[in-house]
Amino acid sequence: MVPSRxxxxxxxxxxxxxxxxxxxxxxxxxxLLCRRGSRASQxxxxxxxxxxxxxPAHGAHPQLLLHRPADPLPHHEGPQRAGPDGVGLLxxxxxxxxHQHRDPSEGVHRAAHREDETAVGxxxxxxxxxxxxxxxxxxxxxxxxxxxxxxxxxxLAYKKHAPVNWCPSCQTVxxxxxxxxxxxxxxxxTPVEKRNLDQWFFKITDYAQRLLDDLExxxxxxxxxxxxxxxxxxxxxxxxxxxxxxxxxxxTFVEVFTTRPDTSFGMTFAVLxxxxxxxxxxxxxxxxxxxxxxxxxxxxxxxxxxxxSTEKEKEGLFLGFHxxxxxxxxxxxxxxxxxxxxxxxxxxxxxxxxxxxRDWDFATRYDLPIIRTVLPPxxxxxxxxxxDGPAVNSEFLxxxxxxEAVATATAWLEERGLGTxxxxxxxxxxxxxxxxxxxxxxPMVTCxxxxxxxxxxxxxxxxxxxxxxxxxxxxxxxxxxxxFVATSCPVCGGPARRETDTMDTFVDSSWYYMRFxxxxxxxxxxxxxxxxxxxxxxxxxGGIEHAVLHLLYARFFTKVLSDLGFLTTQxxxxxxxxxxxxxxxxxxxxxSKGNVVAPDPYYETYGADAIxxxxxxxxxxxxxxxxSDDGVxxxxxxxxxxxxxxxxxxxxxxxxxxxxADEEILRVAHRTLKRVSGDIDRFSFNTAVAALMEYxxxxxxxxxxxxxxxxxxxxxxxxxxxxxxxxxxxxVAHEMWEITGHTSMLAAEPWPAWDEELAALETVTMVVQVxxxxxxxxxxxxxxxxxAAGSLALASxxxxxxxxxxxPDRVIVRVPNLVNVVxx
RNA sequence: GCCGGGAUGGCGGAAUGGUAGACGCGACGGACUCAAAAUCCGUUGAGCUCACGCUCGUGGGGGUUCGACUCCCCCUCCCGGUACCA
Numbered sequence: 001m002v003p004s005r006x007x008x009x010x011x012x013x014x015x016x017x018x019x020x021x022x023x024x025x026x027x028x029x030x031x032l033l034c035r036r037g038s039r040a041s042q043x044x045x046x047x048x049x050x051x052x053x054x055x056p057a058h059g060a061h062p063q064l065l066l067h068r069p070a071d072p073l074p075h076h077e078g079p080q081r082a083g084p085d086g087v088g089l090l091x092x093x094x095x096x097x098x099h100q101h102r103d104p105s106e107g108v109h110r111a112a113h114r115e116d117e118t119a120v121g122x123x124x125x126x127x128x129x130x131x132x133x134x135x136x137x138x139x140x141x142x143x144x145x146x147x148x149x150x151x152x153x154x155x156l157a158y159k160k161h162a163p164v165n166w167c168p169s170c171q172t173v174x175x176x177x178x179x180x181x182x183x184x185x186x187x188x189x190t191p192v193e194k195r196n197l198d199q200w201f202f203k204i205t206d207y208a209q210r211l212l213d214d215l216e217x218x219x220x221x222x223x224x225x226x227x228x229x230x231x232x233x234x235x236x237x238x239x240x241x242x243x244x245x246x247x248x249x250x251x252t253f254v255e256v257f258t259t260r261p262d263t264s265f266g267m268t269f270a271v272l273x274x275x276x277x278x279x280x281x282x283x284x285x286x287x288x289x290x291x292x293x294x295x296x297x298x299x300x301x302x303x304x305x306x307x308x309s310t311e312k313e314k315e316g317l318f319l320g321f322h323x324x325x326x327x328x329x330x331x332x333x334x335x336x337x338x339x340x341x342x343x344x345x346x347x348x349x350x351x352x353x354x355x356x357x358r359d360w361d362f363a364t365r366y367d368l369p370i371i372r373t374v375l376p377p378x379x380x381x382x383x384x385x386x387x388d389g390p391a392v393n394s395e396f397l398x399x400x401x402x403x404e405a406v407a408t409a410t411a412w413l414e415e416r417g418l419g420t421x422x423x424x425x426x427x428x429x430x431x432x433x434x435x436x437x438x439x440x441x442x443p444m445v446t447c448x449x450x451x452x453x454x455x456x457x458x459x460x461x462x463x464x465x466x467x468x469x470x471x472x473x474x475x476x477x478x479x480x481x482x483x484f485v486a487t488s489c490p491v492c493g494g495p496a497r498r499e500t501d502t503m504d505t506f507v508d509s510s511w512y513y514m515r516f517x518x519x520x521x522x523x524x525x526x527x528x529x530x531x532x533x534x535x536x537x538x539x540x541x542g543g544i545e546h547a548v549l550h551l552l553y554a555r556f557f558t559k560v561l562s563d564l565g566f567l568t569t570q571x572x573x574x575x576x577x578x579x580x581x582x583x584x585x586x587x588x589x590x591x592s593k594g595n596v597v598a599p600d601p602y603y604e605t606y607g608a609d610a611i612x613x614x615x616x617x618x619x620x621x622x623x624x625x626x627x628s629d630d631g632v633x634x635x636x637x638x639x640x641x642x643x644x645x646x647x648x649x650x651x652x653x654x655x656x657x658x659x660x661a662d663e664e665i666l667r668v669a670h671r672t673l674k675r676v677s678g679d680i681d682r683f684s685f686n687t688a689v690a691a692l693m694e695y696x697x698x699x700x701x702x703x704x705x706x707x708x709x710x711x712x713x714x715x716x717x718x719x720x721x722x723x724x725x726x727x728x729x730x731x732v733a734h735e736m737w738e739i740t741g742h743t744s745m746l747a748a749e750p751w752p753a754w755d756e757e758l759a760a761l762e763t764v765t766m767v768v769q770v771x772x773x774x775x776x777x778x779x780x781x782x783x784x785x786x787x788a789a790g791s792l793a794l795a796s797x798x799x800x801x802x803x804x805x806x807x808p809d810r811v812i813v814r815v816p817n818l819v820n821v822v823x824x
Numbered sequence: 825g826c827c828g829g830g831a832u833g834g835c836g837g838a839a840u841g842g843u844a845g846a847c848g849c850g851a852c853g854g855a856c857u858c859a860a861a862a863u864c865c866g867u868u869g870a871g872c873u874c875a876c877g878c879u880c881g882u883g884g885g886g887g888u889u890c891g892a893c894u895c896c897c898c899c900u901c902c903c904g905g906u907a908c909c910a
Contacts, residue, residue: 181905225828229905232827237909258910271910314908337908344909351910357825358908426909547905617848619837623830624903631836634848637863644863687838690847697847704864767843772891774843812890818842822890 146461147511147525148443148503149454150564156203157432159452163275163343164431166195171474172435173199175504176428177233177549186549194300200433200442200501204556208234208425211555214571222576223622229547235426240410241346242419244270244323246282247331254278254323254334257345257424261413262405265394266352266373268363270323271316271335273342274299279319282334288320292336299338314339314362325350326418327395327409337362345424353384360384374402430553432504437470437477439502447489447496455498456490462498476500509550510557513537513572531567540573544580551576577683580624609729610636616685616728638693639732641700642725646718646736653709662713665702668695669720670758676724677754685728692724715740723752768793769820770802786813793819 151157165174169190178186185192204211212234215227239259246252254272258264272279274296283292295317316337323334339358340349353363354372360383363370375392376385391397396412397405413419433442441462443455455462465484470477478484478500489496511525517534518526536558542550551573558572613635618625672695679688699717703709718740725733726746737746761782766789768776776798780789790813793799799821810822 225905228828232906235906235909239910256910260910339908339910341909346910349910356908356910358910361908424909544904614848617836623837626836628836628849631849633850638848640863686836687847690838693847765843769842769891772842772889777843810890812842814842818891820842820890 146457147561148440148507149460151202151560152444152454154560154564156206156560157200158203159198159200159433161196161198162201163194163196164199165192166197167192170436173197173431173433175431175506177430177552186545199431201429202432202556204430204553205425205427207556207559208236208427209423210559210570211427211552212236214555214559218571218576221574223544223578226544226547226551226576226578230552233427233548233552237424237426239422239424240406240413240419241422242326242413244326244350246334247322247324249282249321252278252282254348255346256348256350257422258350259424260352260355260402260406261409261419262391262394262397262400262402263352263355263373264325264327264350264409265397266354266371267325267327267332267350268353268369268371269333269335269351269359271337271340271349271351271362272319273340273347274336274338275342276336276347278348279336282319282321286320292317292319295336314358314365316362316366318366323350326413326416333368335362335366343428344426355384355386357384357386373397430556432507433501434504435474435476436502437464437467439505440508441478442499442501442503444499445487445489445496446499447491447494449494450489450491453490453496476502478502506550506553510553511561513554514558514561514567525566528565528567532569535567536569536571536574539575539577541577541579544578547578577622579621606632606636607639607732609732610639613639613689613729617689619686621683621685635689638696639729642696642721643732643736645699645703645714646739649703649709650711650714650718650740652703653711653714655712656707656710658710658713659707661702661705661707662710665698665713665717667758667762668698669717670754671761673720673724673752673754674756674759677751680727689728692721695721720752722746723749764816766792766816767818768796768799769818770799771822771824772820775799775802780816782816784816786815789813789815789819793821 148157165176165179166172167174167185167188167190169188170185173195174185174187174192179192180186183192184190212231215222215230218227237259239257240261241255241257242261243253243255246254254270254276256270279292279296283289295315299315314337316335316339319334319336321334322331324331335351339362340347349359351359351362351368352373353359353368353370355374360370362368371393372385373391373394374385374387374389376382376387376389380387388402391400391402391405394405397408400408410419410421414421441464443460443462444452445455446452465478465481467477467481467484469480485498485500487496487498488494514526514531514535518524518530521527554572558567559570561567562570610632614632615625617635618631672691675691676688679685679691699714699721702717703714718736719742722733722736722740723746726737726749730747734746737744763779764782766778766780766784767774768778776793776796778792778796780792784792790811793811793813794803794808803821803823806823808821808823812818812820812822814820
């Protein structure tokens with residue numbers, strides 16, 4: 001059995017040449033990228049690993065899988081595995097020991113900010129080049145502020161007072177993308193609240209169309225579900241926007257957006273969002289004022305979840321005003337209602353109950369008229385009809401199909417200057433400010449005289465001050481540091497106030513891979529030529545949970561930085577492979593759910609390699625995997641069997657002439673290598689492991705066979721075994737490599753090449769079917785001719801029994817695997 | 825509701841339209857042992873059969889094909905995303 005010395009040691013400190021350390025919050029998978037192609041000898045392989053849960057290592061996690069996929073990949077293209085200065089697998093930082101208070105869920109870049117303040121040397125301890133060890137040491141410099149100012153100068157960063165998502169547990173605001181599931185915090189699972197706060201945003205909405213358009217070429221390169229998720233998230237819809245005059249207040253208008261201008265003749269009322277600015281304006285001083293205020297207050301108190309629940313009955317209130325339908329010239333009652341959101345479109349709608357179920361629900365509850373403007377089919381028994389059909393009750397639109405009617409109605413609005421065709425997106429601007437200590441400070445100051453200004457270049461980066469209390473408490477902990485807050489205006493030199501919010505970690509991960517193309521650059525985020533050389537990333541690997549988070553933000557950053565001249569590419573990741581999540585007890589593994597597998601006992605018992613191998617073996621990496629506490633037994637036993645061959649059984653081999661058994665086992669070895677190579681190429685790691693297990697079984701059968709093992713044969717076979725195991729179980733493989741007398745560094749060994757002739761099967765089992773049912777099996781040479789196969793099949797006694805005296809109607813031959821005899 | 829993806833033994837899962845269930849877990853039987861662990865050998869989809877074998881079987885129903893887990897149509901259920909988005 002693999003000595004516990006090795007198992008234990010390698011559970012924590014992998015040997016030279018392959019320090020893959022597990023450091024990832026459970027339930028998430030890291031991103032990793034590598035460069036392939038004509039320059040395949042160079043592989044860039046950093047991993048963006050959000051930092052750990054305050055523990056140095058987390059073992060029982062798919063993270064283990066993540067470092068590996070990109071490792072074997074380049075083996076099959078061009079030059080062999082990259083040399084020391086070509087491979088850079090970045091290891092996440094260890095927890096900053098000097099700062100015990102830091103939020104353990106925060107990441108690497110913050111540490112870098114601090115370190116630059118105190119240490120002269122680059123933060124090598126946290127970002128280490130691991131594979132190879134001799135190359136340049138990437139380091140991260142605090143250049144986020146530079147990029148932020150670039151965004152500011154380009155008009156893509158702004159501060160706004162707005163209703164935002166607030167996580168009461170994290171004590172900070174969140175981006176829309178970070179509110180997941182039923183309105184809970186992506187990070188901690190706490191239900192999110194709405195608060196009105198001054199916050200910083202990046203104008204990702206300016207890029208909505210491009211982000212959508214550029215998904216198209218990624219078809220086939222990115223998983224379909226990620227493309228679809230992003231499409232839905234961006235949520236483009238086409239329609240028309242037009243204004244309606246308030247009948248009681250000539251000169252006052254309300255803008256509405258609709259995707260169905262063709263149904264305008266069916267408008268029987270109009271609705272404003274309760275937060276709509278016009279509401280207060282209209283009812284001020286009227287008898288409605290108090291009642292409206294009460295209603296608005298009640299609605300805004302509802303949680304987002306309650307308000308958006310489709311189960312809930314719609315509630316509204318008549319404002320006492322009417323809006324004039326421009327199509328009919330007639331006024332319709334104006335309501336406020338909870339089902340209309342201020343945050344989409346214009347915050348106001350025309351309501352057409354005949355063609356919209358939500359409006360139908362509201363109309364029936366408040367007894368409002370319903371006019372159909374699209375004729376439903378005869379057998380239609382629903383309520384609102386949203387399908388296609390001829391327009392009715394719509395004057396000049398009557399008889400037209402929906403598409404034509406939409407175009408005609410829109411043109412009608414445009415001709416009269418009443419409205420315009422309009423594209424609406426669901427995507428909203430990216431909220432980037434956070435009330436956390438551990439983040440890059442937003443490099444802005446506010447001067448009472450000159451307003452908001454970026455921190456001048458020579459004062460960058462803004463470093464995090466040392467403060468006593470790092471805990472989040474509703475506003476940035478930095479705000480409590482008077483010394484930090486007080487600064488001077490870059491324009492007038494007068495007293496000014498420093499921004500105290502920090503940036504979302506997703507800002508960092510949006511461009512980290514760019515930085516890794518030029519990690520040592522002290523003067524700029526990265527060199528344009530270097531970025532252009534490496535990017536886009538050929539193969540990116542990440543978790544599905546980042547479909548609309550990291551992967552959307554990174555695309556946005558790439559386009560912005562491309563527009564600003566930092567690099568050329570428009571898309572960051574050429575090909576994307578998304579891994580599933582690891583689940584346990586039916587839930588995504590996470591600290592908050594308390595179903596995390598504690599790694600240490602597994603390391604102690606099985607060693608890191610057996611656990612790693614089990615992760616590969618669990619199933620297809622695209623699927624969610626279910627952790628099974630005893631499943632690791634299998635891979636553990638397998639490794640031990642291989643180990644025993646090296647560490648014991650090999651000694652029993654003899655020098656003798658090769659026999660048929662020797663040739664056969666070599667054939668198996670080459671066949672396995674071919675299979676494993678192919679499996680790795682297509683990310684089918686579970687079948688690669690299965691192939692290795694089969695190979696191991698064959699090896700043991702060979703050693704136990706007559707004549708025992710021949711030394712030379714076994715040496716060759718084991719060398720191949722170890723080389724194939726190396727990417728998956730580096731520690732044990734490395735040890736075996738040395739035991740078997742090799743002096744080279746295993747990690748630097750090229751991936752072996754198989755002998756096509758040896759890998760080919762000599763004989764195969766040919767199946768003989770009668771009418772598609774297997775009736776016989778015959779061992780035949782792999783190169784058997786169709787004629788020979790056919791007559792062999794017909795000669796089979798079993799087949800003859802089915803044939804009787806008759807002749808087959810048809811004989812289908814697929815050499816060398818199958819013959820199907822068709823009778824009657 | 826809409827969109828995407830699934831459904832294969834007790835379990836995780838294999839299978840360019842061509843031997844369904846590779847590989848592993850678990851279970852059962854056996855060897856070794858005073859005993860246990862570890863290890864090794866064997867069996868393990870269901871049913872029928874003394875046996876050679878036969879029948880059935882990849883969520884359900886149709887279809888295409890010499891042949892369907894695989895392709896097409898309909899349905900059921902499960903998972904994920906999203907949801908008063910006008």
